[in-house]
Amino acid sequence: DGGITQSPKYLFRKEGQNVTLSCEQNLNHDAMYWYRQDPGQGLRLIYYSQIVNDFQKGDIAEGYSVSREKKESFPLTVTSAQKNPTAFYLCASRLAGSTWNEQFFGPGTRLTVL
Amino acid sequence: QQQVKQSPQSLIVQKGGIPIINCAYENTAFDYFPWYQQFPGKGPALLIAIRPDVSEKKEGRFTISFNKSAKQFSLHIMDSQPGDSATYFCAASLSGGTGKLIFGQGTTLQVKP
Numbered sequence: 001d002g003g004i005t006q007s008p009k010y011l012f013r014k015e016g017q018n019v020t021l022s023c024e025q026n027l028n029h030d031a032m033y034w035y036r037q038d039p040g041q042g043l044r045l046i047y048y049s050q051i052v053n054d055f056q057k058g059d060i061a062e063g064y065s066v067s068r069e070k071k072e073s074f075p076l077t078v079t080s081a082q083k084n085p086t087a088f089y090l091c092a093s094r095l096a097g098s099t100w101n102e103q104f105f106g107p108g109t110r111l112t113v114l
Numbered sequence: 115q116q117q118v119k120q121s122p123q124s125l126i127v128q129k130g131g132i133p134i135i136n137c138a139y140e141n142t143a144f145d146y147f148p149w150y151q152q153f154p155g156k157g158p159a160l161l162i163a164i165r166p167d168v169s170e171k172k173e174g175r176f177t178i179s180f181n182k183s184a185k186q187f188s189l190h191i192m193d194s195q196p197g198d199s200a201t202y203f204c205a206a207s208l209s210g211g212t213g214k215l216i217f218g219q220g221t222t223l224q225v226k227p
Contacts, residue, residue, distance in 0.1 A: 004157075031213055040123070042203060042217035043158070050212060058214075090157050094213045101146045101213045105157035 003027065004106035006091050011111045013078070013085065021076045021109045023091035030096035032074035033103065036060060037088040046089075049074055050096060078111065086113045116141060118206050120218025127194055128226050135189045135221045137204035142185065144206040148215070149178065149189050152201045161202075162189075194225045 004025045013019045023032065031050045035043040045058030049068040063082025068074055074093075078085045088110050092103040119138045127133045137147075145166055150158035164171045164178045164187065171178045175192040191198055201222045205215040 006157075033214075040219070042118075042120070042219045043215075044217075045214060048212065048214065056212070092157075096213070100163060101207050101215070102148070102160055102163070103213065103215060105150075105159070107157045108155070110155075 004091060004093055004104060006089075006106040006109050008109060009107070011109055013111060013113050015113060016080045018077055018079050019111065021078070021089055021091075021111070023074045023076065023106060025072055025074075025091075025093045025104075025106075027093055027095070027104065028071070029093035029104075030071070031094040032068070033092040033094070034058075034064070034066065034074070034076045035090045035092065037090060037108075043090060046076065085111055087111060116216055118204060118216050118218045120204050120221060122221060123219065124222045124224075126224045126226065129195060131194050131225070133191050133194055133198075133223055133225070135202055135204070135223075136186065137188065137206075137218050138184075138186045139206045139216075140185065141206070143208055144216075146207045147178070147180065147187050148205050149176070150203045150205065152203065152220075158203060191223075194223075196225045196227050199223055199225050 034046040049055035148163035152158040
C-alpha cells in the first residue's frame with residue numbers, strides 16, 4: 001500500500017530533551033512538508049523540502065530542525081529551544097510538477113511535554 | 115496578503131441539512147483552493163479542490179462555490195450525515211513552485227442525528 005507513515009503516534013518528552021519524529025513515504029513524491037497543529041488553529045508550516053539534501057524554513061521554524069538525506073524520509077527534530085512543543089505534528093508529501101497541488105498527509109504524531 | 119480567513123469556527127446542523135463553510139483570501143495570485151476533512155486524532159484528507167477558472171465544482175455531496183471577484187470560496191455539504199462530523203479546513207496556494215499551502219483556521223462541524 002502506498003502512503004505516508006509517521007511514528008510514533010504518541011510521544012512524551014521531558015523539558016530540555018530533543019526528540020525526533022519520523023516521516024516516511026512510498027509515493028515517490030518529491031516534496032515533503034512538516035506542519036504543526038494546535039487546538040482551534042489551522043496548520044502552520046514548520047519546514048519543507050522539494051528535493052533531497054535541500055530544505056527551507058516555513059513560518060514557524062524556530063526550535064525545529066530537519067534533514068532530507070533520502071527521498072522517502074523527512075525526519076523532524078524538536079529541540080529544547082522550542083518553548084512550547086506540545087502539539088499535533090503532521091507530515092505531508094506532494095508530487096512536484098503535478099497539475100494540482102495535492103498534498104497528502106500522514107496520520108500525525110502527538111507530542112506532549114511533561 | 116498571505117492569510118486565509120475561515121468562518122464559522124464551529125457549526126451544528128441537523129441530519130439532512132446543508133452546512134456552509136466560508137473562506138476569504140487576499141492574495142490574488144493564489145490559483146489552487148483545496149478543502150480538507152479531518153477526524154479527531156487523524157491526519158487531514160483532501161476532500162475537493164478548485165481552480166479560479168470555474169465558479170463551482172461538485173464531487174458527490176460536496177460542492178465548492180468560488181467567487182473570484184470577491185476573493186471568496188465556500189464548501190457546501192448536501193444532505194449532511196452524522197458521519198460528516200469533522201473539522202474542515204480550507205487552504206490556498208500557488209500552483210507549481212513550492213506547493214506551500216496557506217490554511218484557514220478550521221471549522222468544527224457537528225451533524226446531529
